[in-house]
Amino acid sequence: MTQLLEVTDLTKHFPVRSGAFRSGVGVKAVDRVSFSVDAGQTLGLVGESGCGKSTTGRMLMRLLQPTSGSIRLDGREISELRRSDLQEYRRQVQMVFQNPSSSLNPRQSVGSAIAAPLLAQRITPRGGVKAAVRDLMDRVGLRPDHYNRFPHEFSGGQKQRVGIARALALNPRLIICDEPVSALDVSVQAQVINLLEDIQRDTGVAYVFIAHDLSVVKHFAHRVAVMYLGRIMEHGETREVFDTPRHPYTQALLSAVPKADPAADRSGRIRLTGDLPSPTDPPSGCVFRSRCQLRPRLDPERAALCADSVPGGTIACHHHTTGM
Amino acid sequence: MTTPHAAPLLDIRDLRVSFPTDDGLVHAVNGMDLRLSRGETVGIVGESGSGKTVTSQALMGLLKDTSAVVTGQILLDGQDLNALTEAQMRAYRGKKIAMIFQDPLSAMHPFYPVGVQIAEAYRVHNTVTRKAAAAAAVDMLGRVGIPDPRRRYDAYPHEFSGGMRQRAMIAMALVCEPELLIADEPTTALDVTVQAQILDLLSELQAETGTAVIMVTHDLGVVAEVCHQVVVMYGGLCVERATVADLFKEPRHPYTQGLLDSMPSLTGTGERLRPIPGFPPSLLALPEGCLFADRCPHTGLVPDGACHTRRPELAGPGTHPSRCHLTRPQPAREVAR
Amino acid sequence: MTGFLLRRSAAMIALLLVISFVTFSLFQLGPADPAAAACGQECTPARVAEARVALGMDKPFLTQYADYMSGLLHGRMIGAPGTETLCEWPCLGKSFQTNEDVTAVLERALPYTLSVAGGAIVLWTVVGVGLGLLAALRKGRFTDKLIVGAASVGVSLPIPVTGLLLLLVFVSTLDVLPFTTNAISSPFGAAGPGAWFLNYLLPWVALAVLFSAQYIRVTRSSMLETFGEDFMRTARSKGLARRGIVLRHGARAGLTPIVTMLGLDIGLLLGGAVLTEQIFSVPGVGFTAVHAAQSGDLPVIMAITMVAAFFIIVSNVVVDAVYAVIDPRVRAA
Structure with missing residues (x-):
């Protein structure tokens, strides 16, 4: 591929901006x-x-x-x-x-909204624009007679079809x-x-x-x-x-999704505590460490590693890279 | 949890709501029945325009003194709330029924500290000093899991995170220990990890206080997590009512089946989704027959085209009625979830 | 909060300096020759030259500006060499017409303007906000339509029309009110507050008709918008009575835009209610400005321009400060 x-x-x-002055942060x-x-x-x-x-x-x-x-x-x-x-x-x-x-x-009809990129890029000859738009509308499941209608006449799903076209x-x-x-x-x-x-x-x-x-x-x-x-x-x-989520955040995220199955096993749920840290002042090292569910079980050495160095790789977690 | 023979806390009978507009009468709710016992959680599920939010507003009496026409009975402990005047209803709001909303930032007054707003809710229904009301508010903030409640009492809504705001909103709703809490899409605006925290909190508080909860939501996942019973609404009608287990195991109404089929799932195999074709009916001109008939795959199974001419009643077994001419719609759905 | 006010005050002073410089430049570089205006009717080229020296116009432009500003800070001597007179602190120059200190001219005019503006502001705020609130509460009903209709008439009535009509009806025809007199400039004078009140009632009404109409419209639409807010629904869900919902929750949020409008209008009006003062012959700041403009009395015009700018800038800062008190979200920003 x-x-x-x-x-x-x-x-x-x-x-x-903090106060009247631009801060460096x-x-x-x-x-x-x-x-x-x-x-x-x-x-x-x-x-x-x-x-x-x-x-x-x-x-x-x-x-x-x-x-x-x-x-x-x-x-x-x-x-x-x-x-x-x-x-x-x-x-x-x-x-x-x-x-x-x-x-x-x-205030722009749906047809001309779809035609706009064609006209802006001038790749379709002017005479062919209308036909090209009708073809696009057909491909996204809009009817040809929608051409001259305005967005407010459409449902949310239809409007999104226009956006896709x-x-x-x-x-x-x-x-x-x-x-x-x-x-x-x-x-x-x-x-x-x-x-x-x-x-x-x-x-x-x-x-x-x-x-x-x-x-x-x-x-x-x-x-x-x-x-x-x-x-x-x-x-x-x-x-x-x-x-098989490997990063503790991915595990917590997946665990938090409500399951549309009342009979599902909910015993192993992971609940993150606390709020998202302020993006102006994120934790040092691993940004997830302040809410990480593994934190209470860490030995001091590992905790120091999380605080000091930014984990990298496809699974950005020190526990993973050190084989926990 | 539910005492089977006791009178229900809430009994809604044939609730109908319509709004006059320039385009004609909008039939927002066209027949809603619901029974709810103390300590129980019922989910009202539906998509936009299904009438679920209007139903919850009618329960709170928020449609009184507006142009809306509300008929039917809303019996709370045997008292018909729909028959009360605005002034009489005031004694119930906040005291016996409380409500939380989708967007806690806009639902709180931006100019008053959060604690003051909670204390205000307490003072409306309790003759106490300001100090005692503040103490009640601080206590409630602590109970909903807000750290350092004494200090956060003076913080303004915009200084809270989204999750903390919804906790504060819950504190405001529960400070008078209402018997019924209406939660209108309480977690829709929240991130999924925060949503999980809030749903857990609601369940914990409910176990503590025995408050009955109506969970208005579009998310069947949320229903499966926290509800005991579910009502599915479509076009302002209650189309199916069941226990949560029954609804997911054996959805009876074709709309419910369609809803479940169109949801992508975390455990699914990635097979193609099966959306419900078409659109919901216009609430300005409701069809004569079944409101779902135009989108239903099973109308051919009903003789004489009854689906298009006669509106079905809510019928079937007492614990699991549905509004469909097919008592047991075919084909039976395979449960892959 | 303190930091906020300090920052705003510093910005305000800087802005005033800029305005003073621009105004000074405009008058110096403009087509009118101050020396010709100052020397009066029987002018000869020699006398114009003399006047030029007397006005300090022989000096470079920047020196003149520096002199003007230093006079503002601690007074200075003005006049032809040998015949200078002291212009006391804060010196804004001397009138070409009367050779009087401009500061004294302003001091005399200001109480009249304060009298006209003060009463009118109170009147229109009470009437405008009150009726606007009432209209919002009765939305769509007869009361609402009546108030909105009256407001539409009010905004389309110019002050000269209202003023002359009032004079015609209450002074000339019915003779129930006196014609405005220059003798009363404040409620604390010898005539007493009662006479002051009657003296200024008509100018107040003339101003208030126009301004109330505007305030009714803004109040009504702002309150209606607030009534649709989610927090109003929350207040209702708590079981609060209508009165508490409207006053404690609705008005606090809905009247915030009025604060801005009111602050700016006050600032504007203190610089002189030109039309009203003209029609009722009240010798306030606006009246003085018109006469100074007609007679080419540049120092007076210049001073009034600066004073008017000062009031507008100060009222802006005050509005910002009041906003920060009302809305906690502004404090953080």
Whole structure:
């Protein structure tokens, strides 16, 4: 399988204003994140709010300029691309947003919303745009007579289909989906997930799928990266990560998901205590150590290791690397 | 936990709510029946527009003094809340029925310290000094697991994390020891690890106080975790009622089955999801027959097209009735969950 | 909180300096020749040159500005060489018309403006906020429609129209109120508070009609927005009585925007209620400004511009401070 996207040590710091003065301390929203996406595959980026998954998605789309690190598409570095070169990049990488209502212009008909990228990139001859839009609408399950309707006439699921059609218009090779089904009802959510699966099967597009819903990611992604406080905690094949989670945070996260089965065994539950630390002042060393469920059982030597050094690797945990 | 023959704490009979709008009458709740005993937790499950939130607002009497038309009976300890005036209802709100909301940040007043808001809830129903009310609030903050409650008493809502805010909201609701707590999507806005903490907390407090809980949610996982009974709502109707075990083992209504089938699961094998086709009916113009008929795969099994002409009653075994012309809809579902 | 106020005060002083410089530059570089204006009617080129020296206009621009500012800080001598007179601290120059210290001119005008503004502010705040609140509580009913209708008429009535109508009805026709007199400038004067009240009642009403109408609209819409907030539903769920819900929870949040509006309006009005003072012939700051402009009395115009700017900036800082007291979220930011 060919590698499409390669992200290495991607970092984003936001300056923080305290009082009237800009302080030197920044929020490390994303800190040295590395992953890769193969052509036609799906990478799930999961984590709770504030973990940096959306910031990562925006950097991939170059809506945010990374502080450091590299993003390569087909081996070509894009984190330094200038505005004029970005247009070509955005033809290949598109985005679907969480809130379909606010990501569509209420005064623009659905047809012209889908046509906009075609017109902006001038790749379809003017006369062919309408036909191309109808074809796209057909592919996402919208009726041709929806062409001249406005977003408010659509349900949430239909609006998300419009967003998907718009992303598909340029035949991208990668689509960044930022919580694409979180705002939808369960039954509609399933329709949209199936649609995204069909599109991948038909076009070979790759997805970076950003979500907080672990069940959806488990169902949808080939590989998954679990993030916490700006870092990747665990990264691997979806099945492996979900069936045998190795990082204590992944274990706790999976254990916290309510199981739609009253008869399920709930004895081995892991409950994280406390709150997410402030991102302006994260714990030293392993960022997860302040809430880690293994902490009470650590010998002083291991605890010192967790406090002093940042764990790396696909399972970013000192217990794992030292064979616990 | 449930005393079978005792009179239920809450008995809702044929609750209907409609709102006049410029486009016509919106039929938000079209027949809701529910019985709940002390110490029990019932889940009200449904998607947006199913009427679950309107139902909970009607229970709190929040639709009084509005343009909404509420009919039917809401019997709490035999007293029909729907027959009370706004002024009479006030004695029940906060004292016998309390409510927590989805977004605790907007549900708390931004200008008052959290402790003051809890103490206020206490003083409404207890003739005590400010000091005693503050003490009750501090005590309650401690009971919901907020560390250093005396100091946090003076903190403002925006200074709390999302999880801590929801704990404070629970403290505010339970400070007068109500008999019934309505939780309207209490964990939807929270992260999954925090959601787990809050659900645990609710269960612990319920075991301590014996409060009955109505858990309004769209998440069947949450229902499976904390509820004893479930009511499934669709188009403002209660379409199925069962114990949690029965509902997941043997869902009777095709909508419930569809809901379970369309959920991706953590333990599933990644097989293709089976969404429910189509959309819920417009609440402005409800179809004559079964509200789910347009999306139902089984209408062909019912003779004379009754699904499209006659609305089914909530019928079937007493512990597991459903609103479907097929008493036992086929085909039986394989339980893979 | 202290840090917040210190920062805001520092910013305020910096802003005042900038404004003083800009204002000074505008008047110096503008088309009007202060020397010609100062030398009066029977002017010869020689007298203009003399006046130029007397006004210090022979010096470089920046020196003039420095002189002006130092006069503001500790007084200075003004006039032709040999005939200088002392302009006392805080010196804002001397009037071309009367050669009086501008500070004295302002001191005389300010009590009139305070009288006009003070009463009007109280009147419109009570009426505007009160009726706005009432309209919000009775939304959609007859009372609401009546108040909203009255407010619509109110905002479309310019002050000259209201003022002249009031004079016509209450002074000329009914003769129940006196015409405004210059003799009474404050409630503490010899005439007593009663006479002061009657003297200024009409100007107050004239101003309050317009401002109340605006306050009614803002109060009503802000309160209605607040009534729809989640925390109002929470307050109801606690079992609070309607009165407590509206006053303790609703008004506290819903009236916050009024504080901003009120602060800025007060600042604006203290710089002179120009139209009202003209119509009722009240020799306040606005009235003085109009006459100074007509006669080209630059030092007075300049001083009034700076005083008006000062009031507006100060009221901005006060609004920010009050906001921080009301809304804990502002304190943190």
